[in-house]
Amino acid sequence: MIERLLLKLRRRHEVSAEEEAVLRRIAQPIKQVPARTVQIREGQRIDFSTLLIEGLMGRYKDMRDGRRQISALHISGDFLDLHSFMLKRLDHDVMALTDCTVSIVPHEEIEWITEEHPRLGRLFWFETNLDAAIHRAWEVSLGRRSALARTAHLFCELYVRMKIVGLTDDRGYEFPLTQIDLAECLGLTSVHVNRVLKELRESGLATFRSGRVDIDNFEKLQRAAEFDADYLFVDPGPA
Amino acid sequence: MIERLLLKLRRRHEVSAEEEAVLRRIAQPIKQVPARTVQIREGQRIDFSTLLIEGLMGRYKDMRDGRRQISALHISGDFLDLHSFMLKRLDHDVMALTDCTVSIVPHEEIEWITEEHPRLGRLFWFETNLDAAIHRAWEVSLGRRSALARTAHLFCELYVRMKIVGLTDDRGYEFPLTQIDLAECLGLTSVHVNRVLKELRESGLATFRSGRVDIDNFEKLQRAAEFDADYLFVDPGPA
DNA sequence: CGAAATCTTGATGCAGCTCAATAAGAGTGG
DNA sequence: CCACTCTTATTGAGCTGCATCAAGATTTCG
Incomplete structure (x- = not known):
């Protein structure tokens, strides 16, 4: 366990x-x-x-x-x-x-x-x-990132964290939150989260649907989020 | 020391x-x-x-x-x-x-x-x-508080922290930051911080000037900020 | 199957941003 | 002590990203 x-x-x-x-x-x-x-x-x-x-x-x-x-x-x-x-x-x-x-x-x-x-x-x-x-x-995200970058950043972070504990597959990971939950993480309204998710989907970055995050292109997502995994202190070792 | x-x-x-x-x-x-x-x-x-x-x-x-x-x-x-x-x-x-x-x-x-x-x-x-x-x-402030409440919250927090270490007087405390620094704490622009400070001053809550915070009315400031010092874990004891 | 929650989209509003220009300090060197 | 420069503060005008309000569509769940 x-x-x-x-x-x-x-x-x-x-x-x-x-x-x-x-x-x-x-x-x-x-x-x-x-x-x-x-x-x-x-x-x-x-x-x-x-x-x-x-x-x-x-x-x-x-x-x-x-x-x-x-x-x-x-x-x-x-x-x-x-x-x-x-x-x-x-x-x-x-x-x-x-x-x-x-x-x-x-x-x-x-x-x-x-x-x-x-x-x-x-x-x-x-x-x-x-x-x-x-x-x-998260403070940096909430203070300085746009709604899109902030959402992308969260998806990147959870991808890394989930991967460490073996909860990712080649497409992405299970992430059974509602858009309301996401909004509460991101300091946004659920209405705006919905629009942002649409944009992430349509620009081929990531797809959040039915409780899953599927990452279309991690490189692009990371760049959009200005994400750098250093703060997660994953040892520089075999990915 | x-x-x-x-x-x-x-x-x-x-x-x-x-x-x-x-x-x-x-x-x-x-x-x-x-x-x-x-x-x-x-x-x-x-x-x-x-x-x-x-x-x-x-x-x-x-x-x-x-x-x-x-x-x-x-x-x-x-x-x-x-x-x-x-x-x-x-x-x-x-x-x-x-x-x-x-x-x-x-x-x-x-x-x-x-x-x-x-x-x-x-x-x-x-x-x-x-x-x-x-x-x-700070995450809560950045995610959910208005610029005014966020600024007021910071002033309240620092009042409590400064007081603990004996750095307050009856008016307030020395706080020699620029408005640019404040903006960088608060996830705002310095222009907007300037306007917020003006509003705080004019509504008799607090005055930030020449590197000092002077608190006109702590009760009112606290209410505007929705500030609750519990998160600072100051022992319930003599204030 | 029905009720409630969630999602989606449109229309509109506003808090805070950007751009811009001036004023006021604060150092610095002569 | 003044002239010069650089940073910071202040204020105005206009813009925009996200919020709010609203209403229907879809999903979830008892």
């Missing part, structure tokens, strides 16, 4: 057999979370982190007027809310965007790991730093 | 006398950095973190067309680039926005601290998580 987490970690660091065993053990109790379920509410004290085994989750903030901004997307293999180990509560809500399979890992376990397996503890720190790097990339 | 770092840390956690001594020791070599100096270039391998003792620094990304997005601002007492300890290189540039005084802390020292003073290591992890929380708040 934690194969994707291992793929993700090993893409950047060594993970010993012993450490792998530890991870397998703490990832034990498996839980199903139905789509559109709020997993964690802003401000709520939490004493666990979540290993996302299958599905998509998003962190978001609702505004007074009902609009929403998603500040992060998580995919299979992501260890969510590791930062809550230090922060003790979240500054935003977390929702399952699709049906999800998760494993709930008590902070005590993480505490224990940082003490007994400090190298693994470091990897957890790395993961939260990687999340922060992705936040910065 | 590290009084502001201590204020910041102690606002959220206990720091023992021994830990304080350790921090004082590693913060030893002091260096001046002139305004507008690029401290770290994107991609460059780095083996040190930076304790900002005095001044303002920003992380930013330049776009092909010359526009720029600042993704984070750092003030006195911030321990910059702690994340580089794990990431080993940065995904963006860092620049001194004003004349700065810094202390360069080799990663070896941080390594040593995480081993010998694990509680301090935890505090460093906390700091990087706090940076991430601020990133998320």
